[in-house]
Amino acid sequence: MTNQNQLAVKSVLDTWNGRIKQANEIFNGLTDEQLQKEIAPGRNRGIYLLGHLTAVHDRMLPLLDFEAQVYPQLDEPFLTKPDKAVAELPSVKELRTAWENVNSKLTEHFNKMQVDEWFQKHSAVTAEDFAKEPHRNRLNVVVGRAGHLAYHVGQLVLLK
Amino acid sequence: MTNQNQLAVKSVLDTWNGRIKQANEIFNGLTDEQLQKEIAPGRNRGIYLLGHLTAVHDRMLPLLDFEAQVYPQLDEPFLTKPDKAVAELPSVKELRTAWENVNSKLTEHFNKMQVDEWFQKHSAVTAEDFAKEPHRNRLNVVVGRAGHLAYHVGQLVLLK
Numbered sequence: 001m002t003n004q005n006q007l008a009v010k011s012v013l014d015t016w017n018g019r020i021k022q023a024n025e026i027f028n029g030l031t032d033e034q035l036q037k038e039i040a041p042g043r044n045r046g047i048y049l050l051g052h053l054t055a056v057h058d059r060m061l062p063l064l065d066f067e068a069q070v071y072p073q074l075d076e077p078f079l080t081k082p083d084k085a086v087a088e089l090p091s092v093k094e095l096r097t098a099w100e101n102v103n104s105k106l107t108e109h110f111n112k113m114q115v116d117e118w119f120q121k122h123s124a125v126t127a128e129d130f131a132k133e134p135h136r137n138r139l140n141v142v143v144g145r146a147g148h149l150a151y152h153v154g155q156l157v158l159l160k
Numbered sequence: 161m162t163n164q165n166q167l168a169v170k171s172v173l174d175t176w177n178g179r180i181k182q183a184n185e186i187f188n189g190l191t192d193e194q195l196q197k198e199i200a201p202g203r204n205r206g207i208y209l210l211g212h213l214t215a216v217h218d219r220m221l222p223l224l225d226f227e228a229q230v231y232p233q234l235d236e237p238f239l240t241k242p243d244k245a246v247a248e249l250p251s252v253k254e255l256r257t258a259w260e261n262v263n264s265k266l267t268e269h270f271n272k273m274q275v276d277e278w279f280q281k282h283s284a285v286t287a288e289d290f291a292k293e294p295h296r297n298r299l300n301v302v303v304g305r306a307g308h309l310a311y312h313v314g315q316l317v318l319l320k
Contacts, residue, residue, distance in 0.1 A: 002294050002295075003165070004164075004165035004168075004275070004276070004278075004279045005163070005164035005165045005168060007279060007294055007295050007297065007299075007300075008164075008165060008168030008169070008172075008279075008299060009168070010295045011172075011295055011297075011299060011300040011303045012168075012171075012172075012303060014295070014300075015303050015304065015307055019307065039200065039318070040199065040200035040201075040318045041200075041201070043318060115164070116164070118164075119164045119167060119168075134162050134167055135162075135167050135170045135171055135174070137167060137171075139167075139168060139171060140167075140171040140174075143171045143172060143175050143303075144175065146307060147175055147179065147306060147307060147310040148310075150307040150308075150310035150311045150314070151310045151311065151313060151314035152314055153311060153314070154310070154311035154312055154313070154314035154315045155314045155315060155318070158199070158200045158203060158315070
């Protein structure tokens, strides 16, 4: 019999993988030109959402205590600032590569994790706070980020 | 020390509750007229997404073995058929009430659940299949539906 903690981790990771697959299908189905379009009039462009998701997933690498962020230069244009506030953005081609790269790194780390390790603290919580709030663990980060991804995938489908 | 299965359930339910709160803030911040608008040109209207989410959450009641579906009449206009395929829809007012009602019922049932019960099979899987695929449990339903909600919340914010 499989343990409940193991089953819960599987549910979360299956959801994560499913959403990444869906996002990849959308990004791969859109041309660079289509990604320059807004998801709705006056709203974020596809390129901004691609950069935004890449930056958020990149930051999961240190947050989950895996490794350093790979593309800190994406923080300003895609996290700190809103769309259209930064004139010079990386190309869609560069962002596509970065997106694939950070997700591959995450998957590689996820696949090495033992179930218990998902319940260890993430790096943005102190040991003291974690003792009081043990739900602030690595699994919880992935639950939250999977929701963030679903939110933006719901917007990206509008570019099709 | 809290058990890992309990912590995982908390992560999922916290996420669910957070998304419901966010959706309510959006719905309550939009007038009935605003909900008649499309989220983007040629796309679903707000009223359709309100009905769609209500129908999906309503069907979680039997799926999670809690109780019978309350509004089966919403299936055809909001699940089976796409937006604008059914001429006569319930009013936004009626849908707002149904939305609040199904979510209250879900919360009420969620609050009564013991941790172990989240790992029991949901009603759409047979006992035989569940023995082989124990991740097809009630918690997994909520993980999936929380993602579905996030996806559409990402679209509903475009109505603001």
